[in-house]
Amino acid sequence: MIAWQKYIHKLPSLLQNRVQNHLACFQQALGSNTGLDFDQHIEKTLCFVWAISDYVARSCTHQPNLLFDLQDSGDLFRSYESNTYSNTLEQLLSNISYESELIAILRYFRRREMVRIIWRDLTHWAEIEETFIDLSKLAETCLNSALDYLQSWQTQQMGIPYGSSSNNPQKIIVLAMGKLGGEELNLSSDIDLIFVYPESGETQGGKKSISNEEYFTRLARSLIRVLSSLTPEGFVFRVDTRLRPDGDSGPLVSSFDAIKNYYQYQGRDWERYAMVKMRAVVGDQYTKNYLTNILHNFTYYPHSEPNVILSLKEMKSLINRELQQKKDEANIKLGVGGIREIEFIVQSFQLIYGGEDPNLQEQNIFFILNYLIKKDYLPSYIGDELRSAYVFLRQVENRIQAYRDEQTHTLPTNLENQIRLSFAMGYEDWEHFSIELNHHRNKIQRYFEELFTASSYIYYKTHPKEQLEQDQSTYHIDGSTNIALNPIDYLCPTKIAETLKQLEQSWSIRALSKRSQAQLKQLILRLLEIINHIEKPEQGLQRIVTLLEAIAKQPIYFDLLLKHPEILSQLANLCTASPFIARQLTHYPVLLAELANPNTLYQVPSFHQLAKNLEQLLSTSTSEDLDQKMDVLRHFRHREALRAAVADITGALPLMRIGDYLTYLAEVIVKKSLELSWQYLVNQYGYPCNIDINSPVENCSFIVIGYGKLGGYELGYSSDLDLVFLYNTFTDELANREQKTIHPTIFYSRLGQHLIQILQTLTPLGKLYDIDMRLRPGGTSGLLVNSFEFYKDYQYNQAWIWEHQALVRARFIAGDKQLATSFALLRNKILSRQRNLEELQTEICSMRSKMQSELDRSQSDLFDLKQGRGGIADIEFIAQYGVLAWSHKHPSLLKYPDNIRIIEELAQIGLISLEDSQKLTNSYRTYRAAANRLSLQEQDDLIESKYFDRERNEIQALWAKLLTA
Incomplete structure (x- = not known):
């Protein structure tokens, strides 16, 4: 029988009782007739191991033969x-x-x-x-x-x-x-x-x-x-x-x-x-x-490219923002000077040079660190310090997790666990352990912060020596100060200098006061420091210079940019990444303040939070002036569209969420615009009969129906809104208000007109949306606002098949809830009518052929993502065909107005195969992602024909299978 007491006494006093309890439980689990006879190696280490790891001690008690098995097999020692x-x-x-x-x-x-x-x-x-x-x-x-x-x-x-x-x-x-x-x-x-x-x-x-x-x-x-x-x-x-x-x-x-x-x-x-x-x-x-x-x-790129470094810098900035926000120093993985920072340093070298050096494509960090030192990617002293710090932190991580087999990276806060961790790491107390821990973390943090800076080793490795020997270009500010534009920092310093000279010579800059010119000089110096870390700095600077010219008459913005350098940094990155964002900020510089808070800039609110935010923004305006409220709406729309674009560019939100968010934004704005229009009309003419004057706009007997991208949750940054207005009237006159009684048809027509005015009027803050009303009954020759009864009769007796196709993506957006229910029932009845499939196929193919001949801009070397054969429109038509052909048997097809969920439902029912559904949805997402990127670059939806060959062929094959009688 082993005298365990001599080993227990070697433990810190706070850990001794726990080990004694473990030994007693273990003996009980074995039975009184079984002795604790172990190999000398186990005998000497058992109390130490069980003091550190409750998991090991309890596992041995739970399965008493486990430890003997490990001993007798020799597995524990080899x-x-x-x-x-x-x-x-x-x-x-x-x-x-x-x-x-x-x-x-x-x-x-x-x-x-x-x-x-x-x-x-x-x-x-x-x-x-x-x-x-x-x-x-x-x-x-x-x-x-x-x-x-x-x-x-x-x-x-x-x-x-x-x-x-x-x-x-x-x-x-x-x-x-x-x-x-x-x-x-x-x-x-x-x-x-x-x-x-x-x-x-x-x-x-x-x-x-x-x-x-x-x-x-x-x-x-x-x-x-x-x-x-x-x-x-x-x-x-x-x-x-x-x-x-x-x-x-x-x-x-x-x-x-x-x-x-x-x-x-x-x-x-x-x-x-x-x-x-x-x-x-x-x-x-x-x-x-x-x-x-x-x-x-x-x-891995085949050679080191500037955008690799740019993307790594952006990720590093995100890590820094996260660290500043959380300030979780107790987390040895994600905190400052933690494991993640070492991994980021090492993997940055892999991403930058891995395309040229296949040895850097290995996954193991120990191999890569040794290789970076051996091949002089890293100075040996830095590599050795990073390796030593990594080993230390991973040992700390293992000992934290060994205690209870829990996935945690947080340093303990109670005394017993601090003593346990210090003892496990070989330190006499928490203070000595903390000194060593902070020593390693400070070194990691320093090397992490220096990554990509002009003083860092990786910086010089990415700039060949011959670049350093080129002539420098200079730019003069106010004729006295030279700014050296070193080729180490810029791909084309001459172009940078030309851009800045053009700025200096512009009328708006020459008219600035001395104070504003001094501020501009400071801004340019800071900009030059920022953009030398950005891919295509010349392009980014050109866009920012255009912005600076636009705001020169309002020096308050110079103050804002100088007081908040984080805005300038965000501005440089975002304007370089997207001309759409650059144009938005140039036209509406009031949005610059939004860049000061990256915590909200990179996150988008929910639909209900959006509505709440707009309500709060409008409530800050005490004025009843409608023009002022219209400007508030426009500022809100531009701000939230900017937020969506930033989330899109940085990958913070996937494609489908971007479409959802832009759609939610439009819905919230249309709802609020209808409220404002309703209030304006009733102030003018009184309430229609049978309308409770104490009821909100949800009982106004008027609804807005969204078609197309709005109806299908697929709005883009510059999408117009396809709208249809319907009303439901019960009498032929309105309540008299100062002898201004008008017929309901006129009242609701003016309500529709006023709503369009709010949404589409061009003000100094731009317009909210372009409005397209061509999908109303009769198209451009029809009435702007129609009664629900007329619309119902039209859909049953006059509408073309293409209008029923459009109805697939129609849904209620704002207005009367009861009338909205009536519309939903009508939509379902119209779409679920049983149709002759051959006639339906003929009509849809004919319409698609007509659209293609009129709208397809594809050329021998270019593919029209929207209207090209095998493109977005074909997928939309396939989804619409599925609803019109089979919803009379499968009402679940009527549940959703968006293409993705319709196609998925077709597969769920078994009308198309899961494989075909996947092809359609994957291609649709791919096309939309490409269109989104082009939109952010303000380019047409045209792409080189060599792309998307497989997708186009698959869609055309599915079209032939589904729409050929």
Whole structure:
């Protein structure tokens, strides 16, 4: 029997009782007849390990034979070979038949190996790199073994998935991201996974054929459930799939074509950064290599390009803003001088130089750090300090997580846990530990802050020596001060100088007071400092110079920019990124103040918050002057459109959310504009009969219907609003108000006219929206406002098929709630009428052909995203056809007015295949993303014909399949 007391006394006093309790529980679990007879290595370390890790102590008590097994097998004292995990788990799983057995054995296996790994890590029997490798191999082994069994069982039920092109059997490929990708898992890491399969197709040999997407989606969900579900025995590994294309809103699995298309046309800078750690961990070697090459083409540029550095600077700025906002110094991963900052420094070198040097495409941070030092990318002293700091912080992280097997990176705040962590790290108290911790964090923070600055090592590595030897250009401000434009900072210093000289010579600048000229000089100096870190500085400066000329007559803006340098920095980045944003700020400089608060600038409110914000903004105006309220509306619209554009450019919001937000913005403005128009009209003429004067506008017997992009939640930055106005009247006259009685038709016509006036009138703050009323009954020759009864009769007896197509994307926007319900019922009745499919196909094909001949601007080398064959309009027509053809049998098709959800519903019902639905929605998102980017660059929706060949061919094939009798 071991005399444990001599080992317990070596522990800090606050930890001794806990270890004694663990030993008593362990003895009880073993039984009174079993002694605690251990190898001398365990004997000397047990109290130390159990003092630090409750998880290990409780695991040993929960499974009393576990520790003896680790001792007797020798596993606790040796390093594993590469196949040890797989061989062990294969034996444990050899006789299972059910998923429940798989779940139980994986959890037992994980607990045993975690005890071994933690013990070896805490006692330094294993170096930290071995700990990371063991944890990563453990996760990979559990992942691969679980998939093997799950796929075998699923294939027995559903058949084997085959590719439609190759006709070969298909297997899932799993990409490990983050720390698993780098083989750097910590003790309680999630595993970040992306699921991919080679080809679309269907299963063969099962009870019924299903698409490959459905087959692999079910397989991925089964795997996540097996690994992540919490049972009395715990979990295996938590699985995080949010790094997949489109995140939580995207499909769980993607084909090679889909993933290639996504990263080619929609991949964002942060996804390129994340892909540095990507490693294929499941699949045959050929397939893994093929997919890896595809993704490396996205991740690494063939040579160092300025926009790589630009995107990294933007990410670094976001990290800095997050740090300033949270100020979470206790977080050793995300706090100042934390693990993330080291990872960012290292991965920046990989992204900048990885395209030229394939060795930098490795995922493991230890390998990369050593390589950066060896090849002189980093001075050896910096590399050594970063490596030492990284090891220290990861050891701290492991010891924090070893305590309870919890995913935390926060330093403890209570005394006992501070003593535990200090003791685990080998320090006599918290103060000495904190000194060493802060020493490392301060160095990390310094190197992180210097990254990309003129004094940093990476800065000079990205500027070849021959550039430094070129002649400098100078620019003179007020004839006395020279500003050197060093070629190290600018691609074209001569062009920079010319731009600034043009500014100096402009009439608005020459007319400035001496004070304003001095302010302008300061602004230019600051701008030159900022733009030398930006891609295409000449272009950015030109746009900002145009803005400076525009605001020169209002020097208050010079004061604003000088007092808030963060505005100037935001201004430089955003104007360079988008001429749309530059133009908005130039035309409406009042928006400049919005750039001062990045916390709100990069976030967009919900629909209800938008309405609340507008109400608050209007309430600050005490004046009843309608013109002033119109200006408030315009300022609000420009501000929120700017916010959406910023979120779009920086990738803070995905495409579909941008369309939703711009639509919400228009809805909120139309609702408020209708309220203002209603109040104006009743002040003039009184309330219509049967209208309660105490009721809000929701009972005004008038509604605004949104068609097109407004109806389908797809508004862009410069979209007009397709509107139709309807009213419901019960009498032939209005209540008399000062003898101004008018007929209801005139009243509601003037209400519609006044609403258009508010929305479309051009003021010094611009207009709210262009309004298109051509979809009303009779088009441009019809009445501006129609009674609901007339509209109902028109839809039943006079409307063309194309007008019913337009009705698919029509919905209530503002006005009377009861009349809105009547409209919704009418819409459903009209759309759900049973139609002759051949006639319907003929009508729709004829209309599409007519539109294409009149509107398609495609040329031999250009493709019209909207009207080109196989483009957006074709997808919209397919969705509209589906509603008109089948909603009489499937009313669920009438639920949504937007194309994506209509197409998804067509697949859900089984009217089109899941594969076809995916092709349509993927192409639609891709087209819209491209159109959005062009809009932000203020370019037409035309793109080189070589792009989107696959999408165009697929859409045309689906058109032929669905719309050919």
